[in-house]
Amino acid sequence: MSELAKPAPVPDHDTQPFWDACKEHELRAQQCTGCGRFRWPPQGFCPGCHSWDYEWRLLAGGGRVVSFSVVHHSAVPSFKEDLPYVVALIALDGTDNRVQLTSNVVGCAWEDVEVGMRVQVVFNDVSPEATLPQFRPAAAGGGEGPPRSALG
Amino acid sequence: MVLAKDQTAIVGIGWTAFTRNSQTSTTSLAGEACFKAIEDAGLLPRDIDGVMSWFHRYADGISPRELGEAMGLECPFVLNVDAGGHWMCGAVTTAASLVSAGICRNVLLYVARNSYSEGRTHRAAQSSVGAGTDQFRNPFGQHLAATTFAMPATAHMARFGTTTLDFAHLAVTQRKHASLNAKAQMRKPITIEDHQNSRWISYPYRLLDCCQQTDGAVAIVITSAERARDLPHRPVYIMAGVAGEGETANLWETNGVNIAPKLYQAAGVTPRDVSLAELYDPFTGMCMLHMEDFGLVPKGEVGAWVTSGKNGLDGETPVNTHGGLLSEAHIIALNHVVEAVQQLRPEGVIDDLCEGPHTYDRTTCRQVRNPEIALLCGESGGSGMLLRKS
Numbered sequence: 001m002s003e004l005a006k007p008a009p010v011p012d013h014d015t016q017p018f019w020d021a022c023k024e025h026e027l028r029a030q031q032c033t034g035c036g037r038f039r040w041p042p043q044g045f046c047p048g049c050h051s052w053d054y055e056w057r058l059l060a061g062g063g064r065v066v067s068f069s070v071v072h073h074s075a076v077p078s079f080k081e082d083l084p085y086v087v088a089l090i091a092l093d094g095t096d097n098r099v100q101l102t103s104n105v106v107g108c109a110w111e112d113v114e115v116g117m118r119v120q121v122v123f124n125d126v127s128p129e130a131t132l133p134q135f136r137p138a139a140a141g142g143g144e145g146p147p148r149s150a151l152g
Numbered sequence: 153m154v155l156a157k158d159q160t161a162i163v164g165i166g167w168t169a170f171t172r173n174s175q176t177s178t179t180s181l182a183g184e185a186c187f188k189a190i191e192d193a194g195l196l197p198r199d200i201d202g203v204m205s206w207f208h209r210y211a212d213g214i215s216p217r218e219l220g221e222a223m224g225l226e227c228p229f230v231l232n233v234d235a236g237g238h239w240m241c242g243a244v245t246t247a248a249s250l251v252s253a254g255i256c257r258n259v260l261l262y263v264a265r266n267s268y269s270e271g272r273t274h275r276a277a278q279s280s281v282g283a284g285t286d287q288f289r290n291p292f293g294q295h296l297a298a299t300t301f302a303m304p305a306t307a308h309m310a311r312f313g314t315t316t317l318d319f320a321h322l323a324v325t326q327r328k329h330a331s332l333n334a335k336a337q338m339r340k341p342i343t344i345e346d347h348q349n350s351r352w353i354s355y356p357y358r359l360l361d362c363c364q365q366t367d368g369a370v371a372i373v374i375t376s377a378e379r380a381r382d383l384p385h386r387p388v389y390i391m392a393g394v395a396g397e398g399e400t401a402n403l404w405e406t407n408g409v410n411i412a413p414k415l416y417q418a419a420g421v422t423p424r425d426v427s428l429a430e431l432y433d434p435f436t437g438m439c440m441l442h443m444e445d446f447g448l449v450p451k452g453e454v455g456a457w458v459t460s461g462k463n464g465l466d467g468e469t470p471v472n473t474h475g476g477l478l479s480e481a482h483i484i485a486l487n488h489v490v491e492a493v494q495q496l497r498p499e500g501v502i503d504d505l506c507e508g509p510h511t512y513d514r515t516t517c518r519q520v521r522n523p524e525i526a527l528l529c530g531e532s533g534g535s536g537m538l539l540r541k542s
Contacts, residue, residue, distance in 0.1 A: 007290040010283035041288060067310070067403055069302030070355035071293060075272070076279045079293045084352070087294045089303050089403070103292050110355075115310035132291055 006078040008130040014042045017056050022131040025123040028056040029092060029099045038098035061121035062093040062138060066100055070110045086110050090119060090135055107136035154392060154418040160248035161380040161387035162539070164193025164373030165490045170337050170481035172268040174367035178213035179222055182264035185369035186223065193373040194384040195258060200373070202229040202256035205263055206243050208236035208484065209278070212271065213264040213369075229256050237432050238397065238407075238534025240485045245393030245537065247374045257375065263486045264369035271365055297434060298354035298362055304532075305356050305437025307403040311452070316356050318455035319436040320347035323360045323478060325464050326433070330475025332518035334503040337364050338479040361436040363477035370486040372493070386542045388496045391525070392418035395535035406438075408445025408533025416447070419525075419538040423447030426538075427523035428495055429469055430488035432531045433476040443471060445533050466512075470520050473501075485530065492526035495519065496541040 011019040021028040030042045034051025045052050068088035074080055086105040091097050105113050106122065119135035126132055166188025168174070168181050190197055203216040203225065214222070216230035229250065233239055247259040265271070278286075279295035294300065308314050324344055330336035342360060350359040380387035394415045397407045416422055429448060433439035440454040448469045449457040457463065463471035474480045474491040481487050494501040505516040512521060529536045 006293075007280045007282035007286070009287040009291045010281075011287070012283070015287060041285070067303040067307040069294075069299045069306060069357075070352070071296065071299055072352035072354060073298075074293070074296070075276050076293075076295060079295075082293065084355075085293060087292060087299050087354075102289055102294050115307060126291075130291070134292075 006126065008127060009132075014044060018042055019130070021056065022123060022133050025131070027059045027061045027092070027121050027133055029059055029095050030054050031057045038095040040099040057094070059092055059094050063090040063101075063119050063121070063135060064093070065089070065105065065113065065115055065117045065119060066091045067115055068105065068113050070113070084110055086113050088113065088135070101133065103132070104134045105136070106134050112137070154394070154414075155245055155248055155390065156252050157391055157419065158389045158540070159377050160251050160374055160390045161377050162244075162372050162390065162489065162493050163375050163380045163383045163385060163387050164189040164191070164195065165493050166190070166192055166371045167335065167487065167490060168369045170335055170366050170368040170483070172337075172365075172367060174266055174269065178264040178266055178369070179219070181266070181367070181369035182214050182219050182262050182371070183222065185264065185371040186219070186260055186262050189260065189371035189373050192385065193258070193375070195373065197223055197225065199258050200225055200228060200260045202247065202250055202259035204231045204243060204247055204259060204261045206233040206235055206239045206484065209234065210274065212267065212274070219262070235534075237434065237484050237531030239395065240432060240488070240530035241393050241528055241535035241537035242395030242530065244372070244374065244390065244489060245395060245535070248390050248393060251374055251376050257379070259374045260371060261374060261486070262369060262371035263483045265483070266367045267482060268365040268367050296354050298357045301435045301438050302354050302357055304403050304406065304441055305435065308437065308441060309356060311402075311404050312455070314440070314455040316358070317344070317348070318440070318459055319356070319361050320344045321461075322436045322439060322458045322463065323347050325458065325461060326472050326476050327479045329465065329473050329518055330479035332504045332514070332516065333474050333480055334505065336475045336480040337366060338475065356437065357435050363434045364479070364482050366481040366483060368481055368483055370483045370490055372486065372489055386498050388493045389540050389542060391421070391538040391540050393535070393537040394418065395530070397532075397534050404441065405451070406441050406445050406533035408442055408529060408536065411533060411536050412446045415536040415538060421525060421538065425525050426469055426527045427525050428473055428492070428520045429471045429527040430473070430476070430485075430492045431471055431527070431529050432485050432488070433472055433478050434531065436478065438532070439472070439476065442529050442533060446527055446529055446536065465514060465518060465520060473518055473520060488528055492528055492539050495523050496526055496539060498541075
């Protein structure tokens with residue numbers, strides 16, 4: 001890896017299936033088969049019912065911006081050319097708000113990002129080894145309806 | 153189970169200069185703060201039988217085991233916890249519980265770090281790691297604390313209409329407090345315009361929303377209320393201390409909503425009884441969430457509260473009377489404990505600009521008028537504590 005390369009995700013025993021799915025351009029989330037709760041971050045046992053059983057559910061890839069920040073300053077050389085860029089917390093549809101990914105909103109001006117906006121996953125093949133799930137604004141009329149007021 | 157109320161006390165405080173380049177080791181920094189705290193307590197180093205510290209993700213200062221050896225202590229009980237700013241009041245509570253349980257007589261709690269001069273290199277290296285929990289952050293360019301702690305602030309703004317102008321008022325007030333603090337890193341007063349014109353770091357935070365990074369050390373000594381009565385300073389009693397984190401329903405609230413009720417119940421007081429508060433303030437927005445979640449102001453109303461100066465030295469509840477992490481220094485907020493103890497001693501703070509007795513003239517004096525009870529909290533409300541004067 002060159003000195004200027006961005007840090008690549010290093011999968012571990014719990015997270016390998018998530019990153020493997022991303023490489024296939026699929027967004028998958030770990031769901032407990034004991035109680036149905038989605039687990040994030042991925043882990044062997046359920047925080048709710050303590051079951052060790054789970055499935056990797058295929059998601060449609062829609063989501064909602066729960067919150068965000070616009071990064072204007074970085075001491076990391078590999079990110080400097082991207083400034084300013086948007087880091088957002090994305091609640092994935094179909095996971096009962098349990099899976100909230102930290103990711104980027106791309107494909108629009110950073111001034112246009114707002115809490116509650118609908119987004120859709122796009123897969124960014126950053127290297128032969130790694131694919132990052134990022135998000136672009138969803139087409140108007142898509143998604144699961146208005147944002148939950150409880151989440152702003 | 154809760155810590156026995158008022159059965160333990162903070163009896164000694166010590167600190168070094170807070171700088172951006174200490175030009176010395178964390179062993180020397182720790183030693184200086186610790187020897188001062190022990191002397192302030194009217195004790196000798198050999199009286200210390202517990203040594204504790206804590207750190208955030210990597211041990212950036214001398215460990216308690218090493219410090220015990222360096223100070224020539226005989227078999228002290230040592231504890232070093234990797235829990236970051238969340239643990240601040242948990243550290244004091246643990247020290248107090250060791251005393252309360254009879255395992256230690258006098259516990260030394262310290263934080264020593266060269267976080268400005270040496271920390272930058274480490275933080276840059278840490279930003280390139282893609283493993284562990286960082287695999288879901290760093291590849292996406294979330295490597296600044298400012299970005300992490302922007303999330304609750306942005307959510308609060310969207311939900312309640314809080315603005316960055318509200319943040320400005322908090323930053324200006326805390327800088328005003330720091331201007332009355334001889335040991336503060338940042339003493340030059342700032343204006344609302346200075347804040348609004350400072351450069352963006354990570355929206356919604358500008359430069360003047362962000363805390364200091366500091367080379368320096370702070371130490372305190374905790375003992376039993378019974379022994380405290382024979383020591384030179386009037387003891388500051390630990391009424392209650394809680395730590396432990398759980399889920400919160402919304403991003404615009406911290407774990408403070410989980411533990412504040414337990415804290416006040418354990419102490420038998422309410423937020424209305426709090427005379428002053430020293431709250432974890434790595435960024436303006438987080439400090440504001442803590443103000444709400446520990447009940448100083450109703451949820452959603454903190455913007456107007458700080459804009460009207462309710463957090464000032466003569467306000468409804470003075471907050472971060474030393475300037476906080478934003479303007480005094482970042483010693484993982486053990487410096488907040490030192491400030492609370494100073495405010496609650498009969499003689500009051502000794503390092504403002506008053507010569508002689510406190511005047512309450514806010515061009516020189518940062519002593520709060522007749523404080524009885526101080527509230528403290530760690531990052532994201534991960535821990536909380538109530539102290540009272542004797």
